[in-house]
Amino acid sequence: MASNRPAPMPTFIPDEVTGETSGDKKPDTYTFAYGARRDDETFEVWNPSAETVVPVRGKHRVSKQRGGGLARSSTVLGVGVIAAVGAGGMASAQTGKPPVSISIPDLPNVGSLISDEDDKAPEGSSTPLTAAGLTTADAEQGNADAGEALRARIMLQAELQQDQVDREAQQVAEAAAAKKAATLAAKEQDAAKAKAAAAEKKKKEEAAAKAEAARLAELAKQFTLPTSSYTITSTFGQSGSLWSSGQHTGLDFAAPTGTPLKAIHSGTITEAGWSGSYGYRTVLTLDDGTELWYAHQSSIGVSVGQKVSTGDVIGRVGATGNVTGAHLHLEVHTSGGSGIDPMAWLRGNGLTP
Structure with a gap:
């Protein structure tokens, strides 16, 4: 975590009423007059970067941020205000506009973002910006609803897949049953045909035998044995x-x-x-x-x-x-x-x- 270097102290303190300064007077509320300075010290805007930020070493680390980062946002806001003040002063010096007084609110320092405790959030932290206006119960309810919806979708998909598997299995079983029934019907039909053919053959044989007997009987009337008592x-x-x-x-x-x-x-x-x-x-x-x-x-x-x-x-x-x-x-x-x-x-x- 980067640490901000201390802002430069002004070399003058404006008087609260007259605007004049004195080296030992410290009014309760300090104001800055843009464009008014008593030395040649030049102010510049400080923008934190990878080169200017010194990593914090030791056991100190940034505590876990719970539910968003309002404290971090406040720190960034403070840095932005300081930058805006500096930029305003430079603009006033260049344009010659009358100085504007801006009060700086009390902001949490950078050290407040660093904690020795792992599970304790820094003071002044708030809920995430994405959950602003929501209570913990609402967030939990929303998460629960989302989880329930996901679970419901997963269960529905599983049921659909199981239904498809069951339908395919049923179709295979029905096809096998139909094939078995067709085979059995074909066998029964073949057996019936064979039985009918056998009956027809027997009938024809009986008819032929009957016809042959009739023919022989008729021939017997026309033929006779050559002798008797032989x-x-x-x-x-x-x-x-x-x-x-x-x-x-x-x-x-x-x-x-x-x-x-x-x-x-x-x-x-x-x-x-x-x-x-x-x-x-x-x-x-x-x-x-x-x-x-x-x-x-x-x-x-x-x-x-x-x-x-x-x-x-x-x-x-x-x-x-x-x-x-x-x-x-x-x-x-x-x-x-x-x-x-x-x-x-x-x-x-x-x-x-």
Whole structure:
């Protein structure tokens, strides 16, 4: 803190009444007459600066200023008054205007601003200029209101942010729930479609089976087994040394000699007679070109070119040709001439040997 140097003492003391001076007279109130001096001492205005201010050393320091700085302002005001007095004197000396008397009020000295106590304010200090006219309660109330307003704004912002977080979390949860529901609905829809498809497939299969049964029933009316009271002794493709090719080429119905042989389906007799290892053989050709061979007959009851219908007797069971006992050797050949399984062909036409 800068300290002011003492103002220079005037070399004259004006008389209170006459204006004359005396070296030992000290009136109660001193007045200065601008422009009136008795020596050649020159007055100059002192403006405090960094070069002219001497820092205070030691334990003394400026006490804390509470609520503003009226004491500091008073000191500055005092310095300004002194400066104004000096400036007025110089102006009066230059312009020749009559001297004006100015009373200097009692001002606190610089030492009053310095205190040894840390927490005690200097005498003469007042409230801050920015809080002039306000009581301590008003200031505290204002601070409290400002703090409350700030706290309210912070709380409101926090609530808004929390609401936003909650909304985003809710949106994510709703999206996940919607996705899960959509997935579940898709699965249920797929299951329903699969169930409906299975039901439709089963329905179609049942309808197809019913239709096939009806067809076979109708064919059964058109087809019949070649003989009755028989036993299946050999099947198609069976291996053995009894057959010259090494495999059986037909289906054998063992029955007593003389058992009637019937036309399996309507057609035309294309062969009838002796055929080597087949013995007596009859060939019945159907309308689609399929050939049915009846071999090892004991007798033939039809002739070539004869038309026969389903169930007509065309011969008798025998043991002619390469045989080991009485039986009917039945072969089925396609229109191309290749042999097929007679059992499968009979079943395909509604017959069960």
